[in-house]
Amino acid sequence: KAGVTQTPRYLIKTRGQQVTLSCSPISGHRSVSWYQQTPGQGLQFLFEYFSETQRNKGNFPGRFSGRQFSNSRSEMNVSTLELGDSALYLCASSVTGLNTEAFFGQGTRLTVV
């Protein structure tokens, strides 16, 4: 069974640009969550989607957005990039998202210069 796939693995962007990251969940999983990981703040929840609906959102500015498609694949977008957005962005999938096992992808390493 294939795991959670995130693309691309690495990205370098310039301040002010925007970026889109992609996540393909495990087959049969309908919940996709996104997390930002930095050395200073650790793992922080961005948002969660289930059946194309955002059910929960973390404490991040509106520049961070996401969406989910009918096949459960998800994308997250960051607009007007800032240096502080440099981080590892992780996607996790689970069957329902409701206190069920969540499996993470390898992440996308975003560097903003």
Add this chain to the structure above:
Amino acid sequence: GENVEQHPSTLSVQEGDSAVIKCTYSDSASNYFPWYKQELGKGPQLIIDIRSNVGEKKDQRIAVTLNKTAKHFSLHITETQPEDSAVYFCAASRHSGYALNFGKGTSLLVTP
């Protein structure tokens, strides 16, 4: 919101010894507590989890205990091996939250 504290931040043990990592949480509505292992360059890997209706769970060399009254839970690794070296994260979530709240992580080093 939920606040999860994890200790210690670093832990060094000799191969064969036991390692214990402790976490406390603040939200009494939290009822699901997973533990993740993250190796360099990889995403977190779920290694064990426990729900609030269970006090202890074991899987081979790994065990987790939960004390709901004190709001703390712990990860126990016995007979540690060098391949156990990684960063371990605890997390907590509530039934209706859909989000995992993570501790800051423990960097475990197992020396041969």
